[in-house]
Amino acid sequence: MNEKFSAALAGAIKRPLLADFHTHTAYCDGKHSPEEMVQAAIEKGLTSLGICTHSPMPFYESYTIVEGEIAAFQAEINALKQKYGNKIALFCGMEKDVYSQTPIAGFDYVIGSAHYLKKDNVYCAVDLSPAAFQEGVLRMFGGDYYAAAENYYEALATAVQKTDADIIGHFDLITKFNEGCSLFDVTHPRYVAAWKRAADALLATGKVFEINTGAISRGWRTAPYPATEIVDYLQKNGAKLIASSDSHSKENIAYAYALTEQYFLKP
Numbered sequence: 125m126n127e128k129f130s131a132a133l134a135g136a137i138k139r140p141l142l143a144d145f146h147t148h149t150a151y152c153d154g155k156h157s158p159e160e161m162v163q164a165a166i167e168k169g170l171t172s173l174g175i176c177t178h179s180p181m182p183f184y185e186s187y188t189i190v191e192g193e194i195a196a197f198q199a200e201i202n203a204l205k206q207k208y209g210n211k212i213a214l215f216c217g218m219e220k221d222v223y224s225q226t227p228i229a230g231f232d233y234v235i236g237s238a239h240y241l242k243k244d245n246v247y248c249a250v251d252l253s254p255a256a257f258q259e260g261v262l263r264m265f266g267g268d269y270y271a272a273a274e275n276y277y278e279a280l281a282t283a284v285q286k287t288d289a290d291i292i293g294h295f296d297l298i299t300k301f302n303e304g305c306s307l308f309d310v311t312h313p314r315y316v317a318a319w320k321r322a323a324d325a326l327l328a329t330g331k332v333f334e335i336n337t338g339a340i341s342r343g344w345r346t347a348p349y350p351a352t353e354i355v356d357y358l359q360k361n362g363a364k365l366i367a368s369s370d371s372h373s374k375e376n377i378a379y380a381y382a383l384t385e386q387y388f389l390k391p
């Protein structure tokens with residue numbers, strides 16, 4: 125994390141609704157160019173914008189940036205910093221998966237995220253589709269969602285250590301397709317123990333957690349990540365929080381930020 129980003133992140137912790145550090149462009153699986161994202165963020169009145177890319181994985185994934193395009197991505201964001209610097213503070217980020225090996229050189233900041241279950245060198249993305257997730261839990265864990273959650277949170281617990289993250293991404297992404305506890309019970313003791321172990325490990329790093337509205341804009345959830353009980357636990361234990369949209373289009377920058385406000389109004 126460079127000094128400028130460190131100052132912007134501190135500003136976002138104080139005034140979370142004016143910043144969005146988790147957005148994606150057509151360099152990975154987003155819809156719009158970096159410049160279109162910048163213009164939309166200025167129109168929405170944001171004072172800081174972070175444009176990220178998904179880190180490449182050790183295997184092919186269509187949603188990540190191609191390794192060979194990282195330099196061009198960074199150069200494009202740096203040019204936009206010059207062009208729009210008087211209107212918005214702009215940053216170039218990598219959303220790095222805990223299982224990615226891609227170096228973070230040249231990025232202003234890192235969001236550390238867990239997207240996969242991994243067992244015996246087999247991966248299953250938890251956020252691709254309900255069918256792929258259910259099939260993966262069945263194949264890898266015999267349908268035991270609590271074993272899957274333990275696997276997921278064990279990986280997430282290493283996010284800062286593995287990715288050098290400044291921000292911890294969508295803490296309970298594993299609940300993306302679990303609206304109304306349709307797949308597993310989030311009050312189950314094994315589930316609660318699993319997320320608490322990850323929360324404790326990550327709280328000890330002092331890094332920032334995001335309140336992420338991405339699954340709301342994509343129609344999978346009605347509330348941001350993480351679940352209220354997790355945010356409460358994080359806040360009680362001194363976590364610093366920011367809002368982010370995880371937007372993959374210019375329209376969704378700072379999406380549904382009103383739903384995150386309750387967490388920032390707490391004394």
Ligand SMILES: [Zn+2]
Nearest residue numbers: 219237293294
């Ligand atoms: Zn992510």
Ligand SMILES: [Zn+2]
Nearest residue numbers: 146148219370
């Ligand atoms: Zn993302």
